Amino acid sequence: MAAKASKGKPKALDRREVVRMLLDKRGDLLVIAGLGAPAWDATAAVDHPLNFPLWGGMGGAAAIGLGLALAQPDRRVLVLTGDGELLMGMGSLATIGAQRPRNLSVVVLDNERYGETGMQASHTAFGVDLAAAAKACSFVSTKMLTTIDQVGRLRVDIHRADGPLFAQVKVAADKLPLVLPPRDGAHLKDRFREALLGKDAHFQR
Amino acid sequence: MRTHWSQGLHQLFKQQGIRQVSFVPDAGHAALIGLCEADRELRAVRLTTEEEGIALAVGAWLGGDKSVLLMQSSGVGNCINMISMLSACQVPLAMIVTMRGDWAEFNPWQVPMGQATSNVLEEMGVLVTRADREEDILPLAEGALRIAYNTLRPAALLIGQRLLGAKTFDN
Numbered sequence: 001m002a003a004k005a006s007k008g009k010p011k012a013l014d015r016r017e018v019v020r021m022l023l024d025k026r027g028d029l030l031v032i033a034g035l036g037a038p039a040w041d042a043t044a045a046v047d048h049p050l051n052f053p054l055w056g057g058m059g060g061a062a063a064i065g066l067g068l069a070l071a072q073p074d075r076r077v078l079v080l081t082g083d084g085e086l087l088m089g090m091g092s093l094a095t096i097g098a099q100r101p102r103n104l105s106v107v108v109l110d111n112e113r114y115g116e117t118g119m120q121a122s123h124t125a126f127g128v129d130l131a132a133a134a135k136a137c138s139f140v141s142t143k144m145l146t147t148i149d150q151v152g153r154l155r156v157d158i159h160r161a162d163g164p165l166f167a168q169v170k171v172a173a174d175k176l177p178l179v180l181p182p183r184d185g186a187h188l189k190d191r192f193r194e195a196l197l198g199k200d201a202h203f204q205r
Numbered sequence: 206m207r208t209h210w211s212q213g214l215h216q217l218f219k220q221q222g223i224r225q226v227s228f229v230p231d232a233g234h235a236a237l238i239g240l241c242e243a244d245r246e247l248r249a250v251r252l253t254t255e256e257e258g259i260a261l262a263v264g265a266w267l268g269g270d271k272s273v274l275l276m277q278s279s280g281v282g283n284c285i286n287m288i289s290m291l292s293a294c295q296v297p298l299a300m301i302v303t304m305r306g307d308w309a310e311f312n313p314w315q316v317p318m319g320q321a322t323s324n325v326l327e328e329m330g331v332l333v334t335r336a337d338r339e340e341d342i343l344p345l346a347e348g349a350l351r352i353a354y355n356t357l358r359p360a361a362l363l364i365g366q367r368l369l370g371a372k373t374f375d376n
Contacts, residue, residue, distance in 0.1 A: 032264070052267060057290040060260030067264025067272070070225060070248050091253030092260070098251055185294030189267060197269045204269065205354045 012172035013148060015109050019080060020045045021151045022107065022158065027076075029159070030068060030196065034061035034081030036116040037176070038109055042080055044179035049195035052188055053181040059089030062106050066096050069104035072196070076103050078158050083110040083124045083168075090133060096164050097138030105158045105165040106134070111173040119173060134166035145169040211236035213343045214301070218247065218273060221350045225250060225265045225272035227258040233303030233369045234275045255280035259287035262298040271354060274300045278307075278322040278363070279315065288329040288359065297353040300331070300361040301346060308367040319366075326361050337365040 019041040023031070031051045033042035038061075039053035054061060065079035086093075086108050096104065112125035124130060135142040140162055145151060154167050182188055193201035214237050218226065226241040227250040228234060242249040248270075252258050258274040265272040276284075281302060291298055305312070306319020326333050332352060336342045345362050353360040 030268075054290075056293065057260060057263070057287055059256065060263070060287055060290065063257040063260035064264035064267070066250070067225065067261035067266075067270070068268040069264070070250070071265050071268025071270035089257065089260075092257050094253050095250065095257055095261075185290070189263075189294045189296060192267050193269070196267070201269065 012111075012170055013146070013151070015041050015111065015171040015174070016044050016176060017148070018109065018151050018169055018171060021148075022078070022080070022155050023048075024155065027159065030072065030075050030077045032061050032065045032068065032077070032079045032081075034058075034079070034085040036082055036085065037111075038080045038082050038085070039181060040176070040179045041109065043181040047181055049191040051181065052192050055183060055185065058085055059092075061085055062089055062092040062096060065104055065106065066092065066099060066101060069101040070099065073101070073103060075196075076159055077101075077105070079104070079106045081106070081108055082115070083108055083112060083130065084114045084122045086130060087123055087128075093134050093137040093139070093166075097134075100138065100140070101164055102162050104163050105167070106139075107154070107158075107167045107169060109171050110168050111171050113173045115173070115175065119175065129168075131166060131168040139164045139166040141165045143167045209236055210339055210342045211240055214346055215240040215244070217343060217347055217350065219244075221347075221354070222271055223273050223350075224248060224270040225261065226275065227252050227261050227272065228275040229253070229255055229258075229277070229280055231275065231277045231280075231303055233277065233364065234301070237275065255283045256287040259284050259290065259298070263290055263294065263296050266296050266298075272298065273350070274298060276300065276302055278302055278304045278319045281322045281325055281361075282318045285325060285329060288326075288331065291359045292330045295357040296359075297357050298359045299346075299350045299353045300359065301349075302361055302363045303369055304363055304366040306366070308365060309370060310366065323363060330359070332358065332360040333363065334361075335363040335365060337368055339368060342368075
């Protein structure tokens with residue numbers, strides 16, 4: 001199968017460990033987590049009010065990150081999403097590239113699978129290079145990561161580098177225990193806005 | 206010369222504290238898009254497809270920015286599933302939709318989506334109003350913005366093709 005890792009390749013990374021590292025010492029980082037495994041990964045690291053985990057809106061994670069990054073230019077915004085989720089919204093790479101938000105990072109946890117529907121192969125299993133697509137869309141920095149050492153460096157870049165930054169992290173296609181965030185979208189939105197904007201958030205109209 | 210409705214909408218956006226205006230380039234919205242792009246207090250965001258505008262609005266609201274999505278009726282079809290997020294999360298958004306396929310349309314492929322636009326929006330829980338006279342655009346747009354942001358839900362104003370045909374395509 002084209003999707004199978006061949007011998008001699010480095011062992012694919014553990015997605016939960018990658019996300020734990022990326023969210024370590026997160027400071028005031030704002031996090032959007034795409035539906036499915038990235039939302040469970042972010043929640044497994046910590047269920048934080050400044051996480052906005054998605055239960056739907058497939059293909060929308062990067063564009064949500066853009067709207068947030070434009071609204072909060074002095075804060076760093078991290079979109080954590082999956083390869084299938086990003087593939088559904090690839091046009092948003094072009095939209096982000098045209099806007100060039102310096103404070104936005106998009107990190108794709110690429111297991112080359114549609115994990116929630118039965119681990120069917122995604123396009124990245126057949127050679128589609130998302131980091132190259134992001135580069136072609138004018139992202140300032142694009143990376144393909146395959147080792148855990150590179151993840152530590154990526155964490156620093158998410159907080160400091162001039163973006164927009166894109167990273168495709170190759171992770172193992174493991175089916176991990178679900179760690180679910182709250183399901184009520186209005187609650188997730190309200191707690192995020194209150195943590196970011198204060199109590200005044202509830203009076204904005 | 207009479208003031209074009211686009212200028213009124215641009216001023217309305219400013220009065221209502223709109224910060225992000227997203228769009229796919231569109232003939233009916235061309236003048237308004239131009240005004241928004243030239244305004245340094247507004248962030249004009251060019252989309253590749255209208256559903257990005259729904260997601261963008263969710264992110265904008267998370268960050269405290271009010272936004273407006275400008276699109277053509279065909280774009281409404283591109284947004285359907287993403288609109289779920291507005292309802293599920295009670296995120297406000299005003300959409301201004303220029304109609305195709307409802308009056309003197311020359312392109313048969315525009316008719317199916319144009320005829321379905323209002324129903325599709327309503328089925329997804331969007332409050333819909335429609336302007337067929339120029340003098341109605343501003344008050345209805347203000348109503349859509351206010352009901353969206355005061356009651357935390359999506360609202361759309363449709364601008365009829367007869368009005369647009371008379372005012373925009375013939376220019």
